[in-house]
Amino acid sequence: MILLGIEGGGTRTTVLLVDEGNGTVLAEFTSGPGNIHLLPDEALDAHLHEIRERLPLAPDRIGIGLAGVRSEGDRLRVSAAVGRQWPRTSATVSDDLILALEATEWKNDCVAQVLTVSGTGSCCLGRNRRGETVKVGGRGPVIGDRGSATDIALHALRSVVTLSDIHADWPALGVDILNFLQMNTPEALIEWSMTASKTELASLARVVFEAAVSRDDEVAHAILKRASERLAKDTVHCAARVTKRGEKVQFVLNGSVLLKNPVFCEGVISRIREAWPESEIQRLDQPGAWGAVTLARGADGTDGTAKSFALLARGADLGLPQWKPVAASPTEGRHPKSTHFSEMPIADAIRLMLEEDLTIPGKILAESERIEWTIRRVVKAFAEGGRLLYCGAGTSGRLGVLDASECPPTFRSPVSLVQGIIAGGRTALWSAVEGAEDDAAEGRQAIEHRHVTAADVVVGISASGHAPFIWGCLGEAKERGATTVLVCCNPAYRDHPLLDQAILPDTGPEILTGSTRLKSGTATKLVLNLITTLAMTHSGKVIGNLMVDLNPSNTKLRGRAVRIVRELTGADEETALDTLETSGWVVRDACERLGRARP
Numbered sequence: 001m002i003l004l005g006i007e008g009g010g011t012r013t014t015v016l017l018v019d020e021g022n023g024t025v026l027a028e029f030t031s032g033p034g035n036i037h038l039l040p041d042e043a044l045d046a047h048l049h050e051i052r053e054r055l056p057l058a059p060d061r062i063g064i065g066l067a068g069v070r071s072e073g074d075r076l077r078v079s080a081a082v083g084r085q086w087p088r089t090s091a092t093v094s095d096d097l098i099l100a101l102e103a104t105e106w107k108n109d110c111v112a113q114v115l116t117v118s119g120t121g122s123c124c125l126g127r128n129r130r131g132e133t134v135k136v137g138g139r140g141p142v143i144g145d146r147g148s149a150t151d152i153a154l155h156a157l158r159s160v161v162t163l164s165d166i167h168a169d170w171p172a173l174g175v176d177i178l179n180f181l182q183m184n185t186p187e188a189l190i191e192w193s194m195t196a197s198k199t200e201l202a203s204l205a206r207v208v209f210e211a212a213v214s215r216d217d218e219v220a221h222a223i224l225k226r227a228s229e230r231l232a233k234d235t236v237h238c239a240a241r242v243t244k245r246g247e248k249v250q251f252v253l254n255g256s257v258l259l260k261n262p263v264f265c266e267g268v269i270s271r272i273r274e275a276w277p278e279s280e281i282q283r284l285d286q287p288g289a290w291g292a293v294t295l296a297r298g299a300d301g302t303d304g305t306a307k308s309f310a311l312l313a314r315g316a317d318l319g320l321p322q323w324k325p326v327a328a329s330p331t332e333g334r335h336p337k338s339t340h341f342s343e344m345p346i347a348d349a350i351r352l353m354l355e356e357d358l359t360i361p362g363k364i365l366a367e368s369e370r371i372e373w374t375i376r377r378v379v380k381a382f383a384e385g386g387r388l389l390y391c392g393a394g395t396s397g398r399l400g401v402l403d404a405s406e407c408p409p410t411f412r413s414p415v416s417l418v419q420g421i422i423a424g425g426r427t428a429l430w431s432a433v434e435g436a437e438d439d440a441a442e443g444r445q446a447i448e449h450r451h452v453t454a455a456d457v458v459v460g461i462s463a464s465g466h467a468p469f470i471w472g473c474l475g476e477a478k479e480r481g482a483t484t485v486l487v488c489c490n491p492a493y494r495d496h497p498l499l500d501q502a503i504l505p506d507t508g509p510e511i512l513t514g515s516t517r518l519k520s521g522t523a524t525k526l527v528l529n530l531i532t533t534l535a536m537t538h539s540g541k542v543i544g545n546l547m548v549d550l551n552p553s554n555t556k557l558r559g560r561a562v563r564i565v566r567e568l569t570g571a572d573e574e575t576a577l578d579t580l581e582t583s584g585w586v587v588r589d590a591c592e593r594l595g596r597a598r599p
Contacts (some may be wrong), residue, residue: 002026004059005292007099008049008066010120011199014289015051017059020297023179027056028289034096035067036074041081048085061100062091063295064287065288069095071442072468073435077528092295097125097135100254100284102291107280110250112243116235116268119255120202124147124238136238141198147231147268149257153204154588155223157193161186163219173211173219180207187399224264232271239276239317246278254284318588329464329490331516333509340513350532353511353518358521363505364530370503372531376499378457378535386455388418388535391446391473393437396524398429403528409539409557412549412586418532421446436469447480454481459531461524463516464489474498487527489520503527543568552585561587569594 005016013034017027031051033039037426039047062082067077069579078093094102100115111126122145123138125220127188141150161172170186173563178184180203182194211217212224239249251272258265269281337352338344344352364371378388390400401420407413425441426435436442452458458477460470465488474484477500486502494501505527507519536542541549546568552561568591576590 001060002057003293003296004062005043005097005115005294005296006034006057006062006064007068007288007289007292008036008047008065009096009286010435013047013051013066014287015054016287016289016293017055017057022341022490027054029054030212033067036078037068039061040450041077045077048081052085057087059086059296061296062086063099063292063297065094065099065292069093070522071435073437073442076438077380077435088258090296092298094295095290097123097138097297098127098133099291101286102123102128102253103288103296104250104252104282104291104356107250109248110280111247112239113252114235114239114242115252115254116231116238116258117255118148118231118253118257119150120199121145122151122231122234122255122257124234126238126242128242132242132391134238134241136241137234142199145577146234147227147257148255149202149205150198151230152208152227152257153201153290155226156204156208156220158187159183159219159223161189162539170221172215172219173208176207176211177204180204187235188358205257209264213263225267228267232268232275235268235272238277245276248278248280249276251276251279251281252284252494253281254288259283261347305587308443328399329466330506331464331489331510332514333519334513335509335511338511338513342421354513356519357522360505360507360519360526363507364523364526365385367503367505368528370501372435372459373501374459374485374503375531375534375538377485378531379538381455381457381483382417382475382535382539384453386414386453386457389421389447389450389456389458389477390450390461390528391421391423391443391458391468392421392461393423393467393468393493396463396467396470397401397424399521399524399528400431400461402457403525403532407532407536409551409553410547411536412551413536413541419450419452423467437467438469440468440472440475443469443474444476445472447473447476447505452477452480452482457483457485459485461487461528463489463520463588471498487524489516489523517581548588548591550587550589552580558585561585561590565590565594 001020003018006276007014013031013490014023015029032046032047036044061137062084064078066078069078075093079091082091084092097117101113112126114126116124121138124136125133127133135148136142140383141154144153156177158175163171164174164186174186183189208220208223211219215458234291235251235412243471244596245251253265258268272281273279274544341349381388391534392400401422402419402421407418408415422428423439424436427433428436447458458473460474462470475498478484483500485499486496488504489507491504491506494504496502505523507523510518512518515560537540546564549563550557550561550564552558561580562573564587565571565580566573571594579590579593583593
């Protein structure tokens, strides 16, 4: 059997093609960087295509681990790309960290493994015999990478500058840094430090190690001692999250900072052993690409493309009924009136689209009882210290974020009261994030990290009802006792077990087949308008039809605030303006000062 192992890192990709029968390496080479977050689909396809073209034989099985593969959506995306290059070939997809563990024989008496990597960046990955994995660190130079080359370099720069400020003398380590960078004065470091890449910063770690070894530099020793302590602590914390104290753990050390600096590595080892005596500690003795070969050996016989669809169809894990595929949603149907849409005169197309939009209010009105139920639950949540959280992907997610963001200026509500969660995070607000919609695990984590409780209402928004991300959100919310609601244009989800309520206007096929930003998006916006407007109104933030809790944050809104105060109190413009200024532009307070507002 011919096994292909691919290890993609931030700077290069290592490829191994092995004949399992006789253990012969048929091909071994490197290619460009393999971080999927730096490779759009087209670039990822080109990267894998180049690898395929350089292989002397086609593989029977593939194991691939790429930097940046963090979620189910990432794995789906890589699986699909592998399937496009090697159709009908069994493939297993993972991240580059797991490959290092796969390249190491797991000792039988160890209940868990922990990989600690320190190179340009740093990270710890732990796993136990139950298949649970935990990652510690690895969040980049600003908020992570403790004990990495970048961390060492940044600490060195700050240390030499601080010492210079205290003693009015440039320290010897600072001289080394200037010499390494070919700079004449410390001031030159200012501009360089603001523009240097992570790799350029990390290169200064070599200066620190050389100073410690060559002249026993005190400052360099202190910097390295701190780095080894931080790295060892992360390692031990990672172990504690995958197993209990007292159980034997196999620690595996990797990365240039550890493997190329024996004294530093021994310091880390001694600190790990001191904190976790029941341990087996070793340096990684073969490249991670061999771990990819191990993954390939265990590939389950599913080809890359099929694996993508298999993962999408795991309805039991996602809380998504397997018998209701997205293709069956009315939103995916072909509209009989628009089959010749591309040939229509523009005037006719305008009329057709607007005629279809006219059907939306009636569809929403048919859901009014369920909308009312939801509004009452939201009012109750607000009264009892709970929150309203929208979650969605793509257009649905953006609509949720939009509705949430408009509540503070309209109703002077805290930004935490109504929240929007979008698959893929803030980047997805303005551009598509590959695979984000398909990541149920990210949905669960989003709800977990928002500390959702039984006091909250969580509303999943999805035009077709398919998006695994929202089912991850709703599943986690349900487990935490929160009220769960679905806003969707697919009536098939009426009796879903994860839902306390479902608002399902059947808007039918889109004029542009499958483009759910059209009727489905319009219907969703109208439903969300109803929920927040009426929930806020029935929470006392409206008097009559006036926004008594308006936040007058600009000239237009200050003018509106004056008019509201005048309407509610009968005051003249000057009095209303003076009272608002005295009240800090809080409309309700101004009305109460004038003694005429009623809740």
